[in-house]
Every structure is written in structure tokens, then in C-alpha cells.
Amino acid sequence: MRAYEIILKKRNGLSLTREEINYLIEGFVQGAVPDYQVSALAMAIYFRGMTEEEAAYLTEAMVHSGETVSLEAIPGIKVDKHSSGGVGDTTTLVLAPLVASAGVPVAKFSGRGLGHTGGTLDKLESIPGFQTAMSTGEFITAVKNIGVAVAGQTESLVPADKKLYALRDVTATVDSLPLIASSIMSKKLAAGADSLILDVKCGDGAFLKEKDRALELGSMMANIGYKAGRETVAIITAMDQPLGRAVGNALEVKEAILTLRGEGPPDLTELCLVLAGWMLCLAGKVSNSGEGREILRELIASGKALRRLEELIKNQHGNAGVIEDFSLLPQAGNIVGVETAEQGYVARLGAEAIGIAAMALGAGRESKETAIDPAAGITIEKKVGDRVESGDTLVFIHAGRNITGDLLTQIRDRVLAAFEIREDNPGKPPLVLDSIDRKGR
Ligand code: URA
Ligand code: CA
Numbered sequence: 001m002r003a004y005e006i007i008l009k010k011r012n013g014l015s016l017t018r019e020e021i022n023y024l025i026e027g028f029v030q031g032a033v034p035d036y037q038v039s040a041l042a043m044a045i046y047f048r049g050m051t052e053e054e055a056a057y058l059t060e061a062m063v064h065s066g067e068t069v070s071l072e073a074i075p076g077i078k079v080d081k082h083s084s085g086g087v088g089d090t091t092t093l094v095l096a097p098l099v100a101s102a103g104v105p106v107a108k109f110s111g112r113g114l115g116h117t118g119g120t121l122d123k124l125e126s127i128p129g130f131q132t133a134m135s136t137g138e139f140i141t142a143v144k145n146i147g148v149a150v151a152g153q154t155e156s157l158v159p160a161d162k163k164l165y166a167l168r169d170v171t172a173t174v175d176s177l178p179l180i181a182s183s184i185m186s187k188k189l190a191a192g193a194d195s196l197i198l199d200v201k202c203g204d205g206a207f208l209k210e211k212d213r214a215l216e217l218g219s220m221m222a223n224i225g226y227k228a229g230r231e232t233v234a235i236i237t238a239m240d241q242p243l244g245r246a247v248g249n250a251l252e253v254k255e256a257i258l259t260l261r262g263e264g265p266p267d268l269t270e271l272c273l274v275l276a277g278w279m280l281c282l283a284g285k286v287s288n289s290g291e292g293r294e295i296l297r298e299l300i301a302s303g304k305a306l307r308r309l310e311e312l313i314k315n316q317h318g319n320a321g322v323i324e325d326f327s328l329l330p331q332a333g334n335i336v337g338v339e340t341a342e343q344g345y346v347a348r349l350g351a352e353a354i355g356i357a358a359m360a361l362g363a364g365r366e367s368k369e370t371a372i373d374p375a376a377g378i379t380i381e382k383k384v385g386d387r388v389e390s391g392d393t394l395v396f397i398h399a400g401r402n403i404t405g406d407l408l409t410q411i412r413d414r415v416l417a418a419f420e421i422r423e424d425n426p427g428k429p430p431l432v433l434d435s436i437d438r439k440g441r
Contacts, residue, residue: 003027003037010044018057025061029160035167042164042173050178055220056227058178062186065160069109069136069192074143076105077283080193081275082184084217085117087205087355088242088380092120092150093256094264094272095279097308100148101299102276102292104283107143109153109191113364113372116205116355118252121152126250126330126374130318146311157190177213181220185228195231195282197275198222202433203240205351211236211433218436233278236434237271241349241384244268248363248377248398250329257323260306267383267431273297274432330375332398338412342421343390346382353418354378354395357411361399373400378415385428394419 001023010016024041027033050058071078079099083089092110100106110120110132121132134142134151142149161183168174188196198221201207202214218234225232244265246255258264259272277292286292299305306323313320322328358364362373379396382388395415399408 003033003041007037007041007044010041010048013048015051016054016057018060021054021057022061025058025065025160028163029065038164039167039171039173042168042171042176042179045179046173046176049176052220052223052227055178055182056224059182059185059189059224060228062158062160062164062182063190066158066190067154067156068190069154069157071107071140071143071192071194073140074105074107077195078105078107078193079195079197079279079282080108080188080191081197081199081279082188083199084184084201085207086201086239086243087117087351087358088244088247088252089118089201089239090123090244090246090252090256090259090268091199091272091275093123093253093309094259094268095276096148096150097260097312098272098276098296098299098305099279100146100312101305101308102280102285102295103147104280104285105143106148106279107139107191107193108148108150110150111153114368115366116352116359116364118247118249118364120150122372122374123249123252123256124150124316124318126253127313127318127322128328130313131316134316142315146308146315148308148312149316150312153187153191158186161186177217177220181217181224185221185224189225189228189230193230196225196233197278197282198232198234199271199275200234200236201239202236203238203351205242205355206239215434215436218434222436231282233282234436235274235278235432236436238429238431238433239351240429242351242354242380243271245380245383246377247354247358247380248361249372249374250331251377251379251398253322253329254326257306257309257326260300260309261303262300270431332373332375332377333401334399334403336397336399336408336412337393338395338397338415339391340388340394340416340419340421341390343388344421344423345425346384346386346388346419347422347426348418348420349380349382349384350418353414354380357397357414357418360407360411360414361397361403376400376403382419385426387425388421
């Protein structure tokens with residue numbers, strides 16, 4: 001087999017075989033197939049696409065490029081959840097303890113934030129003492145003992161994705177649905193869960209702006225999961241405005257605690273109930289996701305879900321006092337209200353602009369090396385469909401002491417520009433736009 005022939009075949013719009021895909025991925029990871037040939041193949045895939053079979057083969061080849069995690073030592077059906085990345089998406093912090101409190105083991109590997117989207121590990125690490133670095137053995141023991149663990153993914157999983165993503169990043173081939181689907185699914189399949197719920201974000205703050213593309217990605221990923229013998233459900237959710245009211249690490253921890261107390265924002269609460277409902281369903285606890293809702297509401301009302309978060313924090317060496325006392329979380333030195341001079345209804349609240357403003361405050365990273373400020377971020381007072389009067393506060397900016405003068409003014413202007421206020425009431429936008437079931441519809 002020659003890499004040249006494989007590239008040519010794809011360039012001419014033909015489908016690749018499992019053997020051809022394996023040959024390329026193995027050769028790439030071992031250094032036998034050079035970067036320039038894999039770059040050319042990525043571009044050919046960008047233009048020609050891949051069949052469902054090819055995408056499944058590519059995923060499989062990537063999974064086998066490194067170690068995989070076995071969760072077999074944990075009894076029961078293990079369900080994982082993945083979000084394609086949003087602004088203020090606080091769901092994992094709520095879901096992990098909530099689903100665990102329903103008796104379903106949650107073994108969650110999470111990532112860090114990059115660009116204007118946040119990451120669960122950064123959020124959890126804003127809790128003083130909280131450890132996200134665990135060996136696989138420690139991780140499995142934690143899930144066996146308390147039913148839930150959230151940790152950083154070990155470096156040895158899916159080396160092919162790290163190498164391939166680095167090439168895609170510099171060759172304008174990130175934005176290819178089969179490459180995205182196999183990148184995400186290879187990491188999820190290697191992490192060992194039996195079934196998966198995927199939250200594919202769609203809209204202004206997501207990397208997929210159009211619903212058709214989000215549906216296509218969700219469908220492709222559900223298919224890859226199905227072919228790999230893991231039940232996979234994808235839901236498409238709106239990411240036109242930030243989720244909930246808090247954007248920023250410690251701020252989102254507080255928001256998650258409020259949500260587990262039953263005092264969270266309606267959209268975040270709703271999304272958590274939908275996703276957790278699916279997780280109970282995939283774990284075989286209930287026969288449909290709606291049936292799970294009542295159970296989940298009761299777990300929130302009784303305080304059981306919140307107690308499970310407390311156990312999770314303690315088990316990972318964090319200060320669980322934060323649950324009762326928010327002042328134990330990092331606090332910003334400077335909290336500034338942003339008022340509007342207009343009146344009417346909020347018609348738009350751009351998630352991307354808010355995410356970029358939060359990143360500029362230090363809540364997110366511009367590059368992998370940037371340090372974050374756990375206290376920094378934005379809390380939103382007015383969301384789409386809310387009435388505003390002139391002089392009302394739209395958001396509070398939570399800034400560190402180093403954010404002053406022109407920089408603070410710039411961030412303030414960016415936040416104001418994210419809002420569009422109109423005379424007519426647009427109503428509350430829908431949150432769950434579509435879902436794709438276990439057979440890829
Ligand atoms: N997220 C991933 O993990 N991979 C991609 O290719 C795109 C988004
Ligand atoms: Ca939020």
C-alpha cells in the first residue's frame with residue numbers, strides 16, 4: 001500500500017477501505033507517513049467528505065492508536081456525556097452528581113477551556129484544593145466508592161487525534177464534519193463508557209452556526225457510536241446566547257450549586273434535566289428520557305443531588321464548604337455593572353461576544369499556555385425575551401485588579417454590543433432544537 005494511492009483515491013472522490021485508513025493512521029502515528037501526505041489527505045476529505053463506513057473506520061483506527069480505558073471494574077452501564085463546546089455551559093457540574101445520585105455511575109473525563117468556550121476542569125479547579133489529575137486506577141476507585149468522578153483525560157489516549165488535530169489546525173481542515181466526528185468520537189470511545197449522550201451546540205457561540213450542519217454532525221457521531229456497539233444519542237441545543245446566567249469558572253461553580261438546590265436559571269436547569277433524563281434512559285433506569293425527569297426533580301428537591309456534589313468535591317480533595325458558603329470561592333476584586341440606555345426587550349445576546357469578553361477578563365485562554373483567573377467572568381442579568389428599562393443593569397463584569405482603564409472600557413463596550421434591544425418582545429427562544437436517536441435517525 002502507498003500513501004500516494006490512498007490520497008489520490010480520496011481526491012478523486014472514491015471511498016477508502018478499512019485497511020487503507022488503518023495503514024495511513026498507523027503510519028502517521030509511527031512517523032512512516034509524513035505530515036504533508038496526511039495534510040493532503042485531510043484536504044481531500046474536506047472536499048470529498050466520507051461515507052458513514054469510512055468515518056467509522058477512521059474513528060476505529062484513531063482509537064487503536066493509543067491506550068484505551070476499561071471501565072469494566074465498575075458495575076452497571078456507564079454513560080458518558082460530551083458537549084461540543086459552549087459559553088457558560090455549566091451542565092457537567094450539575095449532571096455528574098445529579099445522575100450519580102440516581103444510582104447511575106458517572107465516569108467523566110473532561111477537558112479545559114480554549115478560546116471563548118469554557119472547560120469543566122478549569123471550573124472544578126476554581127474550588128480550592130480540587131484535584132482533576134487522577135490515575136486511571138484512582139478514577140475507577142472513585143467511581144466505585146462514591147458513584148462519580150470527573151478527571152482530566154490521560155495523555156496516552158488517542159495520540160492520532162492530537163497529531164491530526166495539530167495538522168488540521170494549520171491547514172484549514174478543522175472544519176470538516178467527518179474529521180470532527182471521528183476526532184470527538186475516538187476520544188469518547190477510548191474513554192470506555194457503554195453509551196453516550198452528545199450535546200451538539202448550534203448557533204452564534206458554537207463552532208457550528210447552522211442547524212443543518214449540527215444535525216449532520218450529530219447524526220454522523222450517533223452512527224459512529226452505533227457501529228462501535230455503543231448506544232449514542234445526540235441532541236442539538238441552541239448556543240445563540242450563553243447558557244444560564246454565569247460565564248466564568250468560580251461563577252459557574254456557584255451557578256451549578258444553585259441549580260442543584262433547585263434555584264438555577266431555567267435554561268440551564270432544563271438542559272440538565274433533558275441530558276440527565278437521557279443518561280438515565282441509556283443506563284436502563286427508565287424507558288424514556290421524559291420519565292427520568294420526575295426522578296431527577298425529586299433528587300434535586302430532596303437535596304440528594306447536592307449531597308453527591310459535596311461528596312465529589314471532598315473525594316477530589318476540594319473544600320466542600322463552598323456549597324454552603326460561596327465566599328470560599330475565588331472572588332473578583334472589581335465587580336462592575338453595565339447599564340443600558342435603551343428600553344424594550346432583549347432580542348439578541350451574542351454568546352460568542354460574551355465568551356470573548358469573558359476570555360479577555362481572564363476566564364478563558366487565548367492559547368493553551370495562558371493562565372486563567374478563576375474569579376473572572378460575567379454574570380448576566382437580562383437574557384433574550386427579558387424586558388429592560390433605560391438604566392437597567394444588563395450584566396456584571398467580574399474583573400481582576402489588573403483589568404483597568406482602557407481595557408475595562410473595551411470589554412464593557414464589547415459586552416454592550418453583544419446586546420440588541422428592540423421594541424417588540426421576541427419571546428423566549430427554544431433550547432432543544434432536535435435530537436437524533438441511537439440508530440442515527
Ligand atoms: N472538537 C474536537 O475534539 N475535535 C474536533 O475536530 C473539533 C472539535
Ligand atoms: Ca452558565
